Amino acid sequence: MNISSPLPVPTTEEHELSHKLVQQISKEIQQTTQQTIPFRRFMEMALYEPQLGYYVAGKHKLGHQGDFTTAPEISPLYSRCIAQQCQPILTELGNKSTDILEFGAGSGAMAAEILRYLDEQKMLPKQYLILEVSPDLIARQKQRFSHEIPNLVKHIQWITSLPKNFKGVILANEVLDAMPVDLFSIINNKVYEQHIGFDGTQLTVHDQPASNTLAAIIDDLSIKPHSNSYTSEINPMISPWLHAIAESLTQGIMILIDYGYTRQEYYHPDRNIGTLLCYYQHRAHGDFLYYPGLQDITANVDFTAVAEAADKVELTVLSFTSQATFLIANGLEQHLIQALEYEPNKHYQYAQQVRTLTLPAEMGEHFKVMIVGKKINEGLLSFTGVDSRHKL
Numbered sequence: 001m002n003i004s005s006p007l008p009v010p011t012t013e014e015h016e017l018s019h020k021l022v023q024q025i026s027k028e029i030q031q032t033t034q035q036t037i038p039f040r041r042f043m044e045m046a047l048y049e050p051q052l053g054y055y056v057a058g059k060h061k062l063g064h065q066g067d068f069t070t071a072p073e074i075s076p077l078y079s080r081c082i083a084q085q086c087q088p089i090l091t092e093l094g095n096k097s098t099d100i101l102e103f104g105a106g107s108g109a110m111a112a113e114i115l116r117y118l119d120e121q122k123m124l125p126k127q128y129l130i131l132e133v134s135p136d137l138i139a140r141q142k143q144r145f146s147h148e149i150p151n152l153v154k155h156i157q158w159i160t161s162l163p164k165n166f167k168g169v170i171l172a173n174e175v176l177d178a179m180p181v182d183l184f185s186i187i188n189n190k191v192y193e194q195h196i197g198f199d200g201t202q203l204t205v206h207d208q209p210a211s212n213t214l215a216a217i218i219d220d221l222s223i224k225p226h227s228n229s230y231t232s233e234i235n236p237m238i239s240p241w242l243h244a245i246a247e248s249l250t251q252g253i254m255i256l257i258d259y260g261y262t263r264q265e266y267y268h269p270d271r272n273i274g275t276l277l278c279y280y281q282h283r284a285h286g287d288f289l290y291y292p293g294l295q296d297i298t299a300n301v302d303f304t305a306v307a308e309a310a311d312k313v314e315l316t317v318l319s320f321t322s323q324a325t326f327l328i329a330n331g332l333e334q335h336l337i338q339a340l341e342y343e344p345n346k347h348y349q350y351a352q353q354v355r356t357l358t359l360p361a362e363m364g365e366h367f368k369v370m371i372v373g374k375k376i377n378e379g380l381l382s383f384t385g386v387d388s389r390h391k392l
């Protein structure tokens, strides 16, 4: 990931697309009484505004040609480890009557590999459901599946809302980090909420006194900044999202994988510029107003908030660990050996993939895996015992 070099300049076509989105955002701003919108709404429009938002418009987002790369794009071994954790749950609940549901399936890389693996194990679920908010990504997923796994396409179904009485495994890989967040600052002990305005030519950033609700939430975090200015984020979607999942799930688990921290680390006094980052053509930077609609905007996950929200809706937090620990416990080494039997000439590539997935300085430690569930015995998880729930 390149952090310091100048950002690439978009093409004329991309420039026009972003301009249209800015016009749309400024129209909404001008319709408000205070002439600003909360940052959260700006981020929602920048990522998901119909036809124009980053995840919705037709831009190549994931992989080498896109703006960022996720673990399923890096290596099929990753998805095989996830599939290995799905297997005992499918066996326990009866695979012929049990489903897998993936939120935000991106390019479809993980779904394709999980289905391949479960097919080899003769353990296919009844259905593989995909709940994806981006029509562009749905089209890419369909294209991939018909090309790569034509014999398994009949098991895949796209859904637009959570099903009633879901039984099985829910997967969310890098989904929480793509949800809109509230951006706040603590300046000289006063709490402000960042809003976006429009000065007639361009979007502008404004610190506004935080609403009582937001101020109370931030107060509860007991942040003790070391400097006069401290900025961070809160994801207000975590609670309603888990609430909806708990309503749908009758029995099974959800595997959540994302970059993030426990609350203590997230709101550490030294982390005074928060975790919000933008990705444009593999450049990471902090300018969230740079060509809205053309770049990803993302924030890390507060896993303590996820655990608290799960607890409130009676989902049990079954385990919490690093990505490296999870992958190793779910057969990474065996999956590597097996892959090399088929493709011995790809030794270097596979070794490189394993390093990226597991080394602490790469994805191994910063990415966490949390499993929550209902009516599931902890013994069905591969890594009980190597668990960091006590840190939450």
Ligand SMILES: C[S@@+](CC[C@H](N)C(=O)[O-])C[C@H]1O[C@@H](n2cnc3c(N)ncnc32)[C@H](O)[C@@H]1O
Residues within 6 Å of the ligand: 055, 062, 070, 071, 072, 073, 103, 104, 105, 106, 107, 131, 132, 133, 134, 137, 172, 173, 174, 175, 178, 179
């Ligand atoms: C960073 S991408 C990750 C894609 C894929 N899971 C991967 O790891 O390669 C975020 C994905 O989450 C989807 N997404 C965001 N919010 C969502 C929601 N509330 N429900 C379902 N999908 C969502 C986006 O459309 C996108 O596919």
